Amino acid sequence: MAKKGKKTAKTKKAKAGKLSAKGRLLLIVGILLGVVFLPTSTLLFIGLLPTIASFLFSIRGKGPRTSTVFAMNVAGCVPFVIKLWSGGNDFDAAVEIVTNPRYMSVIYTAAAFGYMIDWVVTGIVSSYLYQRGVSRMKAIKNSQQNLVKNWGANVAGGLQSQYEDSDDKKKPQKDKADQ
Template sequence: MSNTSEGINWNLILGIGAILVLLTAFSLPSLIVLTVGLLPTGVAFIVDRSDQKTGTFCVGGMNLCGVFPFVIKLWAGKHTTSAATEIISDVLSLLVMYAAAGFGWIIFLAIPPVVATFLSVVAQTRVKALRASQQEIVNEWGPEVANVNGTDVIEDVPTLDQP
């Protein structure tokens, strides 16, 4: 039997709740910095409607990279709520945290078209190579080889530019 009911993963919610309770009890200053710093990740989670949540992972990973230096700064210095509020009230700290999340959004939005273009070019190159190979076979064996059911295969093969 599945642990999900109507699309809600109760184990995940219970696990996150347990972590938040432990962080609140033992490390409230870290929780404050993480909560404020990781807000863009929460927004990405809400906005990302895909099943794999790739946008959330991309934004969240970069956002965590932006927040982590300030959590380390908090751990290395005074680990108090006043130190945490000092970090989150510093505009430069917030700029670094949110700019890292913005960079995650840029990666998420820019990389798929680049990969699609690359794959299209690779496919077109493969089609050209196959056509050249097909033409060599026709030149070696004669035009009868290219005819299947009375049609000319070389001319009937659509290009990637045509629908």
């Protein structure tokens, strides 16, 4: 048991601070590719800054999802990557693109659109789901009321008193009828 506990703690530590061997390998490959394809990687590094920011600053469950921003950010970068590749595909061409405010505003607007999609769609879907939950709760209450109506408060078991209370409200009327 103690051994197992130690092992789990170690794994957590590795996850929190250090990359795994596979991760390290990918990082090295990525850096090498970045160096090999320096113009494209420069363009993408600058173009994907909103995604990087989203990745770094989003708190789990809150803020926009990185993949949503990334999707739109990539869509914004694609025309310029094609432009780079169809041109000189050198570092200067890449610098020219990233220093062109019009191009960068297109890329960042696309990323902003990603933020917007995240905000709007999340809002619509969560509201819809919330309303659906509320409706289900009402349906459950109705079903339970029907059961109580058919079987009396005893059917509620431990919650009998809640339903008896509702019966009690009717009682004075019944007594009057008896009188």
